[in-house]
Amino acid sequence: MSEQKQNPADIAKHLRKPEGAQGLKIGEFMNKGNASMYAGVRKHLPELLGQRLLEIGFGNGVTSKEIMRQTQYTGLDYSADMVAAAESLCAAEVQQNGARFVHGDIHQMPFEAGSFDMVFTINTIYFWDDAPAAAAELKRVLKSGGQLFIGMRTKEDMDLLSAITQHGFILRPLLEVEALLREAGFTNLSYTVYPDPLRPDMQGRMVQLHTVVFSAVA
Numbered sequence: 001m002s003e004q005k006q007n008p009a010d011i012a013k014h015l016r017k018p019e020g021a022q023g024l025k026i027g028e029f030m031n032k033g034n035a036s037m038y039a040g041v042r043k044h045l046p047e048l049l050g051q052r053l054l055e056i057g058f059g060n061g062v063t064s065k066e067i068m069r070q071t072q073y074t075g076l077d078y079s080a081d082m083v084a085a086a087e088s089l090c091a092a093e094v095q096q097n098g099a100r101f102v103h104g105d106i107h108q109m110p111f112e113a114g115s116f117d118m119v120f121t122i123n124t125i126y127f128w129d130d131a132p133a134a135a136a137e138l139k140r141v142l143k144s145g146g147q148l149f150i151g152m153r154t155k156e157d158m159d160l161l162s163a164i165t166q167h168g169f170i171l172r173p174l175l176e177v178e179a180l181l182r183e184a185g186f187t188n189l190s191y192t193v194y195p196d197p198l199r200p201d202m203q204g205r206m207v208q209l210h211t212v213v214f215s216a217v218a
């Protein structure tokens, strides 16, 4: 993204809600930049076959294609443009595997209680404006005993990227995330931190980021 010389506030806006032509480009950028985070979360997803799985905030959906082929996949995203992009880019998974993409907000999801065996979401927690409401919704849409996985960067990592993350990102320490999930009624809370490959930041400096994977049981 550094070579595109984009305004950091604009990039932050499209990371929160990718829209229009720039949102589509950001979607492609995220596929490359966040692939290691998807790989980190994937290590924690148990046997997927036949599971009713919900992903919240799928970007353009491309990074989740493999998961779509193995599950009853539903994606939820509040960017109508990302829903349209995923429907087009993942048309084979829609037709052959029954993947579906739904337009909606994590704070008020259009699903019945207990609709899913598993829910995962990667890089969306920074945009939960009402985190207790979002956590309560995650608990509600999971069946009792269902599993939640949250992929995120540490606050320290996001502080390294402050040129972008100072614009509207809500950065929560891991202990705060743990407390949030516990208060929503989740049990068996744990998290794992994986170092990511070194990468350049917007100024071209090499930075060491991490993938945090939270897991919890509804």
Ligand SMILES: C[S@@+](CC[C@H](N)C(=O)[O-])C[C@H]1O[C@@H](n2cnc3c(N)ncnc32)[C@H](O)[C@@H]1O
Pocket (backbone or CB within 6 Å): 015, 016, 017, 018, 030, 031, 034, 037, 056, 057, 058, 059, 060, 076, 077, 078, 079, 082, 104, 105, 106, 107, 121, 122, 123, 124, 127, 128
């Ligand atoms: C930073 S992108 C992450 C995309 C992908 N998960 C990744 O890690 O590459 C955030 C995605 O979550 C969606 N999103 C953000 N807040 C949301 C909310 N409140 N409800 C539903 N989707 C949301 C955005 O539209 C966008 O597609």
